[in-house]
Amino acid sequence: MDKIEELKKLKSFQHIPIEKSMNRSIFYKEYVNKNKPVVIRGMTNKWKALNWDSEYFKSKGKEQEVAIKVGDISEGKKEKMQLSSYVEQLEEYEQNLKMGLKATKPGYLHDLPFFYMFPEYLSDINPFPKELLPKWYWSKWQNYIQFFMGSTGSLTPLHFDTLLTNNLFFQVAGRKKFILIEANQKKDCYMEGWRWAKFDPQNPDYEKFPQAKGVKIMEAILEPGDILFMPSGMLHQVHGLSQSVSFNIDWHTSKSARKGVATLWKGAPLKNVYYNALTYAGLGLKVPEKIIFPLYKSYLNYVS
Secondary structure, three states, rough: OOHHHHHHOOEEEEEEHHHHEOOOHHHHHHHHOOOEEEEEEEEOOHHHHHHHHHHHHHOOOOOEEEEEEOOOOHHHHHHEHHHHHHHHHHHHHHHHOOOOOOOOOEEEEEEEEEEHHOOOOOOOOOOOOOOOOOHHHHHHHHEEEEEEEOOOOEEEEEEEOOOEEHHHHHHHHEEEEEEEEEEHHHHOOOEOOOOOEEOOOOOOOOOOOOHHHOOOOEEEEEOOOOOOEEEEOEEEEOOOOOOOEEEEEEEEHHHHHHHHHHHHHHOHHHHHHHHHHHHHHOOOOOOHHHHHHHHOHHHHOOOO
């Protein structure tokens, strides 16, 4: 029995609600406004994207270079290569893994503005549930998407999203496991720098991190077509259970954007305050999105 299975038997483990589909009213009333995560099923089952395979990406990536994160994700080391070459690496690794052969795990394609780069593929994710976002985002929601592709065993260490945004995470192919910890327990996770935690909830070392004993842990296994909502500031650790493709949107309400601006007094990087102030100008002060996005666009590279 692994440590997560042991935790499930303790009071320190909490289950994440699962909803079949979702309407805007319930989403905000029961989850966004209460800072509660939820897994949503059934809203993307008509997407062509659920049929994406390796050949699709190899055909798109013959000349397009992308930045692949290598080593520990939190260190931000990158190597550039063609998308098609990266997909071939993933295929080779997965084949070797199935045959029990020794293989070097590929890096992780992390936070790529895929639909901004390839807008012709937006039709593959229609109908998109933009009603889950604040109306300010509706006209250009696709510009805020960040894309992920990785192998079995890919890992993003425990962290929270740097701007304290809300997060809608869409699983398209393969499976991922999320381990979640509420934002108000951040101090017990031994933070290093602004947003990365030293504590590993998958393999908890309570002798080294005694304060983490009281941390309440949640877990979600995402299958193709699932959407995970994570509220502002929620810590999450992400495990690739297979080769997978997914994407997310980091988004604010006026309340969370205002909270993000206030992180100026809590040690956040100044760039964070800048991007949060831009978003608050849109959501709170009603500056049109088309004016804000050209200034905000650099965040898509900053976060990756």
